Amino acid sequence: xxxxxxxxxxxxxxxxxxxxxxxxxxxxxxxxxxxxxxxxxxxxxxxxxxxxxxxxxxxxxxxxxxxxxxxxxxxxxxxxxxxxxxxxxxxxxxxxxxxxxxxxxxxxxxxxxxxxxxxxxxxxxxxxxxxxxxxxxxxxxxxxxxxxxxxxxxxxxxxxxxxxxxxxxxxxxxxxxxxxxxxxxxxxxxxxxxxxxxxxxxxxxxxxxxxxxxxxxxxxxxxxxxxxxxxxxxxxxxxxxxxxxxxxxxxxxxxxxxxxxxxxxxxxxxxxxxxxxxxxxxxxxxxxxxxxxxxxxxxxxxxxxxxxxxxxxxxxxxxxxxxxxxxxxxxxxxxxxxxxxxxxxxxxxxxxxxxxxxxxxxxxxxxxxxxxxxxxxxxxxxxxxxxxxxxxxxxxxxxxxxxxxxxxxxxxxxxxxxxxxxxxxxxxxxxxxxxxxxxxxxxxxxxxxxxxxxxxxxxxxxxxxx
Numbered sequence: 184x185x186x187x188x189x190x191x192x193x194x195x196x197x198x199x200x201x202x203x204x205x206x207x208x209x210x211x212x213x214x215x216x217x218x219x220x221x222x223x224x225x226x227x228x229x230x231x232x233x234x235x236x237x238x239x240x241x242x243x244x245x246x247x248x249x250x251x252x253x254x255x256x257x258x259x260x261x262x263x264x265x266x267x268x269x270x271x272x273x274x275x276x277x278x279x280x281x282x283x284x285x286x287x288x289x290x291x292x293x294x295x296x297x298x299x300x301x302x303x304x305x306x307x308x309x310x311x312x313x314x315x316x317x318x319x320x321x322x323x324x325x326x327x328x329x330x331x332x333x334x335x336x337x338x339x340x341x342x343x344x345x346x347x348x349x350x351x352x353x354x355x356x357x358x359x360x361x362x363x364x365x366x367x368x369x370x371x372x373x374x375x376x377x378x379x380x381x382x383x384x385x386x387x388x389x390x391x392x393x394x395x396x397x398x399x400x401x402x403x404x405x406x407x408x409x410x411x412x413x414x415x416x417x418x419x420x421x422x423x424x425x426x427x428x429x430x431x432x433x434x435x436x437x438x439x440x441x442x443x444x445x446x447x448x449x450x451x452x453x454x455x456x457x458x459x460x461x462x463x464x465x466x467x468x469x470x471x472x473x474x475x476x477x478x479x480x481x482x483x484x485x486x487x488x489x490x491x492x493x494x495x496x497x498x499x500x501x502x503x504x505x506x507x508x509x510x511x512x513x514x515x516x517x518x519x520x521x522x523x524x525x526x527x528x529x530x531x532x533x534x535x536x537x538x539x540x541x542x543x544x545x546x547x548x549x550x551x552x553x554x555x556x557x558x559x560x561x562x563x564x565x566x567x568x569x570x571x572x573x574x575x576x577x578x579x580x581x582x583x584x585x586x587x588x589x590x591x592x593x594x595x596x597x598x599x600x601x602x603x604x605x606x607x608x609x610x611x612x613x614x615x616x617x618x619x620x621x622x623x624x625x626x627x628x629x630x631x632x633x634x635x636x637x638x639x640x641x642x643x644x645x646x647x648x649x
Contacts, residue, residue: 236452238462238469240382244449245470247388247519248442248526250477251335254396255516256435257478258403258485258493263425263432265416266486272436273482277475279619280440280593284471287443287597288463290604291450297459299451300534301444301592308600317596321444322534324588326567328444328527333369333571336520337361339513342498346506346513359572365517366568369524373560378529379452381522388522395515396477399497402504403484411490418491427636434630437623438585439478440471443593448530532560583634590627594620 261269290304291297298304301321306314340361375381419425442449446463453459485497494500498512536555540548547555598616602608 236379236382236449236454238466240379240385241449241453241463241466242470243382243385243389244378244445244452244526245442245466246392246473247385247522248445248449249440249470249474250389250392250396251332251519251523253435253439254392254478254481255399255497256495257439257482258489258497259495260432260435261482261486262412262417262491262493263428264436266412266414269416269432269486270479270483272433273439273475273479276437277440277471277478279623281467281471282619283594283597284443284446284467285464286601287446288450288460288467290597290600291447291459291463293604297451298447300530301447301596304447304600305596308603309596313596313599317591320588320591322531323584324444324592325527325531327584329524329531329567330571332520332524332527333362333365333567334358336365336517336524337571338496339516339520340364342513343510343517346510362568362571365520366564366571368521369528369564369568370561372521372525373528373532373564374557375525375529376556377533378448378526381525381529382452384522384525388519388526391515391519391522393473393477395512395519396481398504398508398512398515400477400480400484402508403481403488403497406489406503407484407487410487411492412486413491416491427633430629430633431637433626434586434589434633437626437630438589440474441585441589441593443597444588445526445530448533449526528563531563532556535559583631583638586627586631586634589630590624594623 257273261273263269264272290308293304293308296307298307302314302318305317337358338361341358344361372381372384375384417425417428419428449466450459450463453462481497485493485500488503489500497503498509503509536552536559539555539559550558598620602613602616
């Protein structure tokens with residue numbers, strides 16, 4: 184009930200107030216705050232003929248975006264936080280993400296105008312300066328996520344090779360060898376027209392993410408015959424190491440469910456009726472709740488099995504399971520990364536290609552749309568693959584960027600837009616959202632500090648083309 188009140192559903196079990204919110208509550212928005220930012224041109228016809236999404240496809244997109252290889256690192260995150268703080272924080276951030284995602288989905292359509300992309304919504308509701316700020320954070324996150332997924336795919340590929348080619352602890356497989364095949368695969372997948380057309384890839388990705396999460400859970404559960412770990416978690420080398428380790432763990436848990444940078448883009452694939460908001464809220468609840476169950480399951484069983492000695496990636500734990508099981512788990516990670524790369528790259532393509540036509544009308548603007556897509560997307564994939572090969576340690580930097588992007592994209596803008604579109608919410612609810620905003624800002628700051636310290640600490644081990 185608390186969540187429905189904050190999001191304006193007022194406990195309506197049938198979701199019949201979705202249209203009423205947009206047609207009645209928005210009527211109370213001061214013209215100076217919202218109406219003047221939505222021009223008559225925004226009311227142009229936006230038919231659903233090109234949209235084919237539904238509850239299933241939206242849920243697949245979200246699960247593919249949320250459940251990443253990071254779930255395999257949650258047992259170590261729990262090791263830093265301990266048996267009390269760890270499960271509590273994993274649950275707390277699940278609820279926070281559920282709330283802020285619902286708030287963001289509520290501003291997809293305002294006064295009959297659909298906001299097809301996140302920056303479009305910010306511009307219409309908060310103004311041009313907000314749009315520019317959000318766009319910088321969003322597209323930085325989208326591009327770097329593509330690089331992160333490329334590196335994660337390479338690591339899973341190398342893990343498979345290590346299972347069969349490593350002898351006496353000597354392994355010669357370089358990560359960039361595994362990145363090149365992934366890049367070649369993305370050259371073809373990136374030619375899918377748009378995110379809506381990539382629904383089947385997301386369905387496969389969602390199945391793969393659930394698959395390796397189940398395998399990891401089962402293997403950890405088979406080893407969790409007695410309770411390892413401690414109440415306070417891993418002590419670290421010294422007090423500073425413990426503090427920064429907790430900072431990093433806090434950030435890891437906070438970012439684990441975040442998919443705000445692609446939420447409205449996913450929502451725009453939904454065909455109406457029913458209202459896109461109604462379908463999207465259902466998809467959010469299903470997907471984030473599913474992710475939570477796997478997160479808490481893998482984290483707890485992994486920590487139970489290995490305690491404070493748990494490795495940073497649970498599939499590398501000594502004696503975890505038979506070789507064939509570990510092989511399949513890593514194959515599933517690799518396949519999932521293919522789909523996840525598309526979920527985070529298709530919004531980039533959808534924004535950049537029309538922008539290039541507008542900026543260069545006499546050159547690029549004369550190219551056929553298909554030709555532009557082939558050239559731009561191929562160059563984009565080549566660029567992200569090259570950076571991944573050159574700087575395979577870049578995932579540490581991406582952790583810092585994730586900390587910087589989390590608060591504005593996943594918390595601040597969803598709350599700011601919701602309270603602007605629906606200004607008549609109760610004072611207590613608005614105060615609760617303001618408090619949540621401030622707390623999440625603190626989380627983002629401490630996570631950024633932890634990420635920066637991690638980069639400095641590990642910088643001596645960084646090597647290009649390693």
